[in-house]
Every structure is written in C-alpha cells, then in structure tokens.
Amino acid sequence: MKNILVYLEIDNNKIKRVSLEAATAAYNLAKSLGAKAIGVAITAQKEIAAKAKEYGLDEIIMVNPPAEGNSSLAVARIVAETAKKESAGCVLFSANATGLETAPRVAVKLEAGYVADCIALQAEGEDITAKKPVYGGKAIAKVKVNTPVKVFSLRPNVFTAAVNPKESEIKEAQISLAAEDFAAKVNKVMKNEGKLDVLEADIIVSGGRGLKEAANYNLIENLAKAMGGAVGASRAVVDAGWRPHSEQVGQTGKTVSPSLYVACAISGAIQHLAGMNGSKYILAINKDKDAPIFKNCDYGLVGDVFEILPKLTEKVGG
Amino acid sequence: MNILVCVARVPDTASRILVAGDGKSIEKQGIKFIVNPYDEFALEEALRLREKNGGTVTAITVGEDISTDVLRTSLAMGVDKAILIKGEEPRDSYYVAKNIANVAKEINPDLILLGKQSVDFDSLQLPSMLGELLGMPSVSVVSALEIKDNQITAERDIEGGKEQVTAKLPAIISAQKGLNDPRYPKLPDIMKAKAKPIDTREAEKTEPMISVISLEIPSRNRLGKVMEATDANIDEIVRLLHVEAKVI
Ligand SMILES: Cc1cc2nc3c(=O)[nH]c(=O)nc-3n(C[C@H](O)[C@H](O)[C@H](O)COP(=O)(O)OP(=O)(O)OC[C@H]3O[C@@H](n4cnc5c(N)ncnc54)[C@H](O)[C@@H]3O)c2cc1C
Ligand SMILES: Nc1ncnc2c1ncn2[C@@H]1O[C@H](COP(=O)(O)O)[C@@H](O)[C@H]1O
Numbered sequence: 143m144k145n146i147l148v149y150l151e152i153d154n155n156k157i158k159r160v161s162l163e164a165a166t167a168a169y170n171l172a173k174s175l176g177a178k179a180i181g182v183a184i185t186a187q188k189e190i191a192a193k194a195k196e197y198g199l200d201e202i203i204m205v206n207p208p209a210e211g212n213s214s215l216a217v218a219r220i221v222a223e224t225a226k227k228e229s230a231g232c233v234l235f236s237a238n239a240t241g242l243e244t245a246p247r248v249a250v251k252l253e254a255g256y257v258a259d260c261i262a263l264q265a266e267g268e269d270i271t272a273k274k275p276v277y278g279g280k281a282i283a284k285v286k287v288n289t290p291v292k293v294f295s296l297r298p299n300v301f302t303a304a305v306n307p308k309e310s311e312i313k314e315a316q317i318s319l320a321a322e323d324f325a326a327k328v329n330k331v332m333k334n335e336g337k338l339d340v341l342e343a344d345i346i347v348s349g350g351r352g353l354k355e356a357a358n359y360n361l362i363e364n365l366a367k368a369m370g371g372a373v374g375a376s377r378a379v380v381d382a383g384w385r386p387h388s389e390q391v392g393q394t395g396k397t398v399s400p401s402l403y404v405a406c407a408i409s410g411a412i413q414h415l416a417g418m419n420g421s422k423y424i425l426a427i428n429k430d431k432d433a434p435i436f437k438n439c440d441y442g443l444v445g446d447v448f449e450i451l452p453k454l455t456e457k458v459g460g
Numbered sequence: 461m462n463i464l465v466c467v468a469r470v471p472d473t474a475s476r477i478l479v480a481g482d483g484k485s486i487e488k489q490g491i492k493f494i495v496n497p498y499d500e501f502a503l504e505e506a507l508r509l510r511e512k513n514g515g516t517v518t519a520i521t522v523g524e525d526i527s528t529d530v531l532r533t534s535l536a537m538g539v540d541k542a543i544l545i546k547g548e549e550p551r552d553s554y555y556v557a558k559n560i561a562n563v564a565k566e567i568n569p570d571l572i573l574l575g576k577q578s579v580d581f582d583s584l585q586l587p588s589m590l591g592e593l594l595g596m597p598s599v600s601v602v603s604a605l606e607i608k609d610n611q612i613t614a615e616r617d618i619e620g621g622k623e624q625v626t627a628k629l630p631a632i633i634s635a636q637k638g639l640n641d642p643r644y645p646k647l648p649d650i651m652k653a654k655a656k657p658i659d660t661r662e663a664e665k666t667e668p669m670i671s672v673i674s675l676e677i678p679s680r681n682r683l684g685k686v687m688e689a690t691d692a693n694i695d696e697i698v699r700l701l702h703v704e705a706k707v708i
Contacts, residue, residue, distance in 0.1 A: 259584055334620055424682065
C-alpha cells in the first residue's frame with residue numbers, strides 16, 4: 143500500500159488540534175494498511191513540527207514558509223508535490239477553512255477523487271471507504287473513491303487526537319513555487335479576539351428567538367462562560383441581527399459536533415437540527431413541552447429560559 | 461464584466477429525506493426542488509455587479525432536463541443567459557466541474573460565482589476544483605466582495621474570524637450567507653422567464669471518481685430525559701451532565 147500523507151496546519155506556532163485529529167486518522171489507516179504515515183507542515187521550526195511525533199507519524203516533513211506570503215494555492219502545491227515525492231496513496235486534511243479550500247486543488251493535481259467532511263474512514267482491503275453527512279446531516283453516505291490516489295477531509299471534532307508516541311524522522315524539503323501559486327493571497331487576518339468559535343468548541347450554548355431581544359443574550363453568554371463553551375445561535379436570531387452569522391448553527395450555518403449542545407428557546411426546526419444532530423449530548427430548554435427540540439434531545443427542561451438560565455449558570459459554575 | 465454563475469438544483473431544506481429502494485439515493489417523490497440557497501447569493505452578487513459595471517450574467521447548471529427550473533428562476537431574478545449542460549444526474553463533482561470548465565473556456569468569464577456548497581451532497585469542492593481545472597485563483601466562503609480595476613478583495617470566513625484575500629480577475633468566488641440579500645423574482649419576471657431561450661448542450665461523460673455505496677438516515681437514540689424545570693430537576697440535570705454524560 144502506498145503511504146498516507148496528512149497536512150499539518152500551523153497556527154500561532156502550533157500544529158492545529160484538528161490537524162492532530164487527522165494525524166491520528168492517518169496513523170490508524172497506515173496501521174491497518176501496512177503503510178507509512180507521513181505529515182507535512184509548513185514551518186521552519188523543528189520544535190513546532192516535532193509535536194506531531196506524539197501522534198504516531200513515521201515521518202514529518204518540514205517545508206519552509208514561502209516568503210511571498212500565505213495562499214491556499216501555495217499550500218495545495220506544497221501538499222501535492224510532497225504527495226508525489228512520497229508516493230502517497232491517500233492525502234488527509236482537516237475539513238476546516240484551509241482544508242476545505244485546499245483539498246480539491248490537491249485532488250485535481252493528483253487526479254484523485256476527493257470526499258469532503260468525512261466522519262469516518264475505514265480501510266477495507268486495499269480500499270478506503272468514508273462516511274460523510276449529506277443533505278445537511280439528514281443522511282449519511284458511505285462512499286468509495288475509485289482513483290488510485292484518494293483525498294479526504296475530516297470533519298473537526300469527530301476524530302480523536304490520540305497519543306501514540308514514535309521516534310518519527312523529521313526531514314526538511316524544498317518545494318519550488320511559481321507566481322501562479324500566489325494568484326490569491328491572504329492580505330489580512332481579522333480574529334474575533336478571545337471568542338471561541340462554534341466549530342472548535344467542545345460545548346456550545348445556543349439561543350433562539352424565544353430570548354426576545356439581543357440584550358437577553360447575556361444569559362446565553364454567561365452559561366457558555368460557566369461551561370467553558372462557545373456561543374451559538376439559531377437562524378431566527380441571526381436574521382434578527384442579534385448575533386453574527388458566524389455563530390449560526392444549522393443547514394445554512396455551521397454544522398457542529400460538540401460533546402454538549404445546549405439549545406435555549408430554540409424550537410428545533412429541521413434546518414437547525416441538521417446542524418447540531420451530530421452533538422454527543424443535547425440539552426434543550428424550552429417553555430413549550432411540545433417543541434420539536436424535545437424529541438431530539440438527551441436532557442430537557444420545560445420552563446422559562448429567563449428563570450432557568452441564571453439558576454443553571456450558578457449551579458454549573460459553582 | 462462577464463460573469464458565469466453556477467446554479468445547483470437541490471431539495472428544499474425543509475424536506476424530509478428518505479432513502480430510495482436502491483439504498484443509495486434519496487426518495488425524490490414529494491420533494492420540492494429549489495435553487496441551492498448559497499447560489500442565490502452568487503446570483504444576487506452577479507446581478508449587482510452587472511448593475512454597477514455592465515456586462516452579461518450567464519447562469520449555468522449541469523443536470524437532467526428537469527434542472528431547467530433552476531435556470532428559469534435565475535432568469536426571473538435577472539440573468540441574461542442560461543445554459544443547461546444536459547446529461548445524466550451528476551454523480552460526482554469532477555463531472556460537474558469538467559463540464560462547467562468546458563463552457564468557461566469558451567465564454568471566458570471575468571468572474572465565476574458559485575455557492576459555498578450544494579446542500580444536497582454537500583460536496584464542498586466545486587469552486588476550488590474549477591479553479592484548478594481553469595488555472596484561476598479562487599476564494600471560497602466569501603461574505604464580502606469588492607472589485608476595483610480588475611482587483612478583487614474578498615473576505616472569507618475562517619475559524620474564529622475572517623481573512624481578507626486579494627486576487628486579480630479572472631477569478632472564482634464562492635458565496636457565503638451575508639454576502640448580500642438575494643432579491644425575490646417578481647411575478648411578471650417569472651412569467652417572462654418562461655419564454656426565454658435556454659442554451660442546451662450535451663454533457664461530456666467522465667469516469668466517476670467517487671461512488672456512493674449506501675445511504676442511511678442517522679438514527680441516534682437520544683436519552684430523551686425531559687422534565688419540568690423545578691429547582692430539584694435543574695439540580696438533577698446538572699448531576700446527569702456530570703456523572704452520566706460526563707461533559708462538564
Ligand atoms: C433555506 C432555509 C435555511 C435555513 N437554515 C437554518 C439554519 O441554518 N439554522 C437555523 O437555526 N434555522 C434555519 N432555518 C430556519 C428554521 O426553519 C427556523 O425558522 C429557525 O431555526 C427558528 O429559530 P428559533 O428556533 O430560534 O425560533 P422559533 O422557531 O420561533 O422558536 C422559538 C422557541 O422559543 C421558545 N420560547 C419562547 N419564549 C421562551 C421562554 N421564555 N422560555 C423558553 N422558551 C421560550 C418557543 O416555545 C419556541 O419553541 C432555515 C430556513 C430555511 C427556509
Ligand atoms: N450540478 C451543478 N450545476 C451547476 N453548478 C453546480 C452544480 N453542483 C454544484 N454547483 C455549484 O457549486 C457550488 C458548490 O457545490 P459543491 O461543491 O457541490 O458543494 C454550488 O453552490 C453551485 O454553485
């Protein structure tokens with residue numbers, strides 16, 4: 143079997159946790175297929191790349207960050223060229239912003255079939271099959287890639303990053319880039335400082351129209367803070383302008399899979415459920431005992447959010 | 461400026477999805493099909509750019525005869541031309557991308573607009589794939605777009621914020637919600653759109669790069685412990701979150 147290559151994305155001088163999830167998936171696939179698991183990271187600092195040793199990769203390849211700047215086209219070139227050099231039969235990405243933008247280009251460069259946003263990967267003989275949510279999470283498709291080289295991106299938070307320390311070899315590699323690899327370039331990054339993104343959170347507390355007005359969202363923020371989670375929202379709340387679209391959970395918002403999702407004064411419309419039904423546990427709070435959300439929850443409290451949320455926040459925090 | 465907008469035909473988001481008899485596709489009976497919601501943002505952006513800079517907007521879809529309906533909707537919203545690439549129902553993104561790329565090579569658009577994903581198979585790959593096939597830069601999941609003197613400045617969503625990306629035309633952009641508020645087609649325009657010509661072409665067949673083996677409806681058996689919100693029950697829920705779910 144040909145090797146498994148995983149893209150290790152660096153952010154803030156660290157390999158992103160979602161990339162370590164993908165590294166673990168690469169390790170597991172390599173083990174079942176009797177192949178090597180190889181990571182590629184764009185960094186000049188060995189200490190940063192070395193972190194991946196803990197996740198069982200056989201080799202870690204470091205490529206110098208290009209002087210021209212940051213471009214997903216350049217990332218695609220680097221990963222695709224590395225895949226060719228290392229005769230990779232499978233390339234893994236996290237299905238985060240970078241992975242989703244980059245992976246299809248890598249697939250075209252390698253004449254590979256690509257499956258995005260996978261929630262399971264399985265080696266079956268020489269083949270690899272993947273499961274991915276479709277129709278906004280209303281169904282799960284099991285798919286197979288028919289090309290010799292296969293590319294997958296993995297939904298964040300679904301695969302666990304498991305420690306399997308190894309004395310991985312760390313190598314440096316040179317990849318030559320052309321002007322066309324910088325035809326789209328990142329100019330500026332605007333981070334919402336100190337705010338945890340729903341896609342990266344293990345706990346999400348979301349509010350719905352039943353909160354009545356934007357100011358009442360402090361109840362949601364307080365509970366999220368007490369639980370160490372992120373703030374999410376239903377579309378009704380985003381459309382009303384109370385919260386930014388980046389917080390919208392659902393079929394036309396973000397698809398999340400935290401350990402705990404708390405839905406406060408959200409009715410549980412099918413488009414909302416599609417975005418959060420991958421959560422491990424769901425706690426619903428609604429004053430209407432017949433709200434559809436109660437048919438799709440693990441825990442439910444029937445009552446007024448304005449009374450329940452302060453109490454819950456105090457009890458969780460205490 | 462000449463703009464090509466890619467439009468996908470997808471089940472209405474309110475649809476209940478059931479698996480068809482073959483075990484790998486959905487039961488289409490009773491499902492209403494619509495323009496992919498993200499493609500409405502792409503269409504709207506194209507129309508606004510035309511209103512500002514002049515030019516032509518062409519909508520394109522790859523699908524069966526029945527996909528004409530999304531082209532009619534696009535015409536009713538105001539696009540100038542519509543192209544149907546007719547063939548079997550698309551089974552993988554490469555087939556769609558290849559066929560759109562064929563047309564793009566012929567009409568040389570300055571800008572290709574798409575949605576960030578189609579809410580049927582959620583393939584999440586056409587914009588970058590098309591970019592690679594055409595040797596064009598692409599920026600995906602864009603919620604703000606500015607074009608001046610052939611220079612694009614686009615804001616795209618990333619984890620915990622946004623990034624600003626620059627590129628030169630010709631380029632590809634995929635639309636995220638927030639880019640604009642799509643217009644509703646007016647009744648007279650819907651009527652007029654029915655009579656407009658649709659340029660229909662035969663699709664080029666490709667070998668499927670991926671195949672669906674099976675489709676299943678996820679059935680997660682939720683615990684369903686729903687109770688009145690008395691103080692004692694709130695305590696109980698907190699306890700369960702600690703000891704049963706072990707999530708806090
Ligand atoms: C194309 C399309 C895409 C969509 N995409 C999404 C999406 O991505 N995400 C999404 O969320 N929606 C989406 N929707 C919208 C969806 O159909 C619902 O309209 C929306 O989710 C409703 O939001 P809500 O639950 O906050 O509001 P409502 O449905 O109005 O529910 C409010 C709830 O609050 C409860 N309530 C009121 N007061 C209190 C109180 N004091 N205490 C406790 N409970 C209270 C009520 O009982 C009710 O259940 C989409 C719709 C379409 C057509
Ligand atoms: N069959 C199709 N015909 C035309 N455009 C499509 C088709 N399928 C997808 N697209 C476009 O590609 C975007 C991304 O879709 P996808 O990569 O399939 O998730 C959609 O929002 C559409 O703009």
